[in-house]
Amino acid sequence: MNQTIPKDTFVFLKALSKNNNRDWFNEHKKEFKAIEADVKNAYNQLASLLNAHDRIEKVKIFRIYRDVRFSKNKLPYKTHFGGSFSRVKPELRGGYYLHIQPNNESFIATGFWDPNKEDLFRIRKEFEMDDGEMRNILNNKTFKKTWGGFVGDALKTAPKGFDKEHPAIDLIRRKQFIFTKPFTDKEVEAPGFLETVNDDFKVIRPYFDYMSDVLTTNLNGESLL
Template sequence: MNFKNLIHFLTELNKNNSKEWMDANRKWYKEVRDDYISWLDKMDLALAAIDDQYYSTPGKKGINRINNNLMFHPNKPIYKDHFGAGLDKRPNTGDFYVEIGIEQSMLAGGFWRPVPKTLRSIRDAIDYDGEELKKILNKKSFKETFGDLVLDEKLKSAPKGFSNDHPHIDLLRNKTFAVLHSFSNTEVLQEDFEQKVIKVYQEMLPFRRYLNKAVTV
């Protein structure tokens, strides 16, 4: 995968974020996109080899559109400043998100502001066995890789059906249950980047499995 070419393309696109520029550079865009899809296919096979529960997700299925959704975000530029994709995309579960951007890239997983039914299922799991989730979140290697949960809005008090003195109230008040690990461009361009992706995937796996079990059982 020529990540240097991908980052160069995104840098130029960010300077000239218009349909006219994209149309004039459509061949370059397709070249970069196809290269990224091929790399996703490679990672799809690599992750399947280390995870017996992995849900095969070819690059074409996993890759996200580069266009921003201007209907809901009219003030955003036409095109994103990154290439994003989801792997291990089993239906109705949280996938493993891979984003390569201009200044930094990231791997993320979990649920970002899930729908009420899904959020309730996660909270019910925490109510039943929150200690298991805390054990995952507080593991030394997990902390070193992700820090804490992604910072997002939290309820000011206990969600409906739970008390303010619940032993896991800090977790229950979350609206988002996700973690992320960032990479610099220098790291992305290094030869061992794929191995680092696999290592982060493995570290995140218990967290994702806990959440996926909560929303599917």
């Protein structure tokens, strides 16, 4: 298995960023289609690696075309590739994301980007009751070295109904529960890149196991499934 991203990918995306118009893109459509096919193959390879230790329900590779209807930025094409990997619902929560972009802007992300109102409240109530297990996961040496800490949006103060002086308020006021890890172009183009990504995603598993348990039980620990 050729577990890497094709070298032509960055060359094409850099050229596209300098010629982000329909005429240029149409002239290079055949080249794009060949690169897109290779990139899709790489994403599917990663899905196979993930399925060896997890259960992936869906792979979604996002289109290169931008929706400019409600955007001030009217450039028609994205200058990156992105794809997400959803775990089997409802028992397994969370998902994975791989972003390929030149100039050392590639990254992987994982976690909970936009939890619905009910899930967000359930997570916050769990942290209000006991944040110990979450702290242990976050403070694990391997986990911390691989993923650092939470990134994403948080409230500036306590959510309604929660004590702003609560010891776990740093966790409770979060609106997103995500982690990211950057990669250089050289790292992305290196042999075995997809295996590296897969190994990084393996490290997130205790977090996913914990959050899946929280989101499939009530506050008494009784299953909702």
